[in-house]
Amino acid sequence: MSAPNSDFDPVEVTALRADELERVRDEAIAAIAAADSLAALKQARIDHVGDRSPLALANREIGALPPQARKDAGQRVGQAKGAVTQALAARTAELELLEEQRRLVEETVDVTLPTDADPVGARHPITTIQEHVADIFVAMGWEIAEGPEVEAEWLNFDALNLGPDHPARTMQDTFWVTPERAALVLRTHTSPVQARTMLTRTPPIYIACPGRVFRTDEPDATHAPVFHQVEGLAIDEGLSMAHLKGTLDHLAAAIYGPEITTRFRPSYFPFTEPSAEVDLLCYVCQGAADAVADCGTCRGEGWIEWGGCGVVNPRVLVACGVDPERHSGFAFGMGLDRTITSRYDIADLRDLWDGDIRFTAPFGVGL
Structure with missing residues (x-):
């Protein structure tokens, strides 16, 4: 049985290359910024941070690397995921605020008007x-x-x-x-x-x-x-x-x-x-x-x-x-x-x- 390849170069794994991770990160941040509703943001999260997203697939590749190569690769993937997660948190806060403002405008109730909030009863x-x-x-x-x-x-x-x-x-x-x-x-x-x-x-x-x-x-x-x-x-x-x-x-x-x-x-x-x-x-x-x-x-x-x-x-x-x-x-x-x-x-x-x-x-x- 052959021993692990200690000369394995993580740079040669496409998903872990620095330029590839930067591209995936930038695409994710752009998609998050383009989301105009909480529903669209949810889909962007699934596409770019979900289990089958490019970042998730890249993270799985780290396990196949020799021990001496895992640290650098892990840092590159972690930095990319951190940037995307930060963008998600910021955009979520923005959209939640916009949604709250929209509902305040569209669902405004004049509490001074008489209302029949409860169903009208009926006598037997x-x-x-x-x-x-x-x-x-x-x-x-x-x-x-x-x-x-x-x-x-x-x-x-x-x-x-x-x-x-x-x-x-x-x-x-x-x-x-x-x-x-x-x-x-x-x-x-x-x-x-x-x-x-x-x-x-x-x-x-x-x-x-x-x-x-x-x-x-x-x-x-x-x-x-x-x-x-x-x-x-x-x-x-x-x-x-x-x-x-x-x-x-x-x-x-x-x-x-x-x-x-x-x-x-x-x-x-x-x-x-x-x-x-x-x-x-x-x-x-x-x-x-x-x-x-x-x-x-x-x-x-x-x-x-x-x-x-x-x-x-x-x-x-x-x-x-x-x-x-x-x-x-x-x-x-x-x-x-x-x-x-x-x-x-x-x-x-x-x-x-x-x-x-x-x-x-x-x-x-x-x-």
């Missing part, structure tokens, strides 16, 4: 319609009444003529609060607020009761175990079904528009007698014979079920301390969730509660 449609309905009744001279969501069994059922054997009192329809002997339920309607008002006040009484109610329904496109109602109660001398119909016609027009039409269908409720279901003429097909069959909103009926109503049963008046010989009244109740889904042709009630702000945001500024 249920909240909005509850307040809208409350405003309608207040404008009519009525009051808004509220009550607890955990309610006494007597107020939720007995006071409203729902006897002990009524099927609505079973676990199939009602959430009972344990222990059962406490006789407390999650209210199944807002009617207990009406009973509480009659027990604590004397007629005339005109109240609306919006709020959350609970029933053991399986959630699907048209049902939910938690939903919202607005109920109304009027107790005074000489009230009749005619006053009830006028009130509901006004409420329907205020919610759905002045062209809406209502109708009453005979029905049965324990707390009213006589009782009726209230329907709205479909606002899409208008009940027209040539359009009703294909209407997806009313499903071919021409009418949309809205709620129940009637003249307050005398038994309810007696239970709540009101003289039925002197006073009469009417009551009604509508589902607010159903009001929204029918008014805006929403196919699935669960869309209201899925938490997708893309659905609820458009309702945030009003109904």
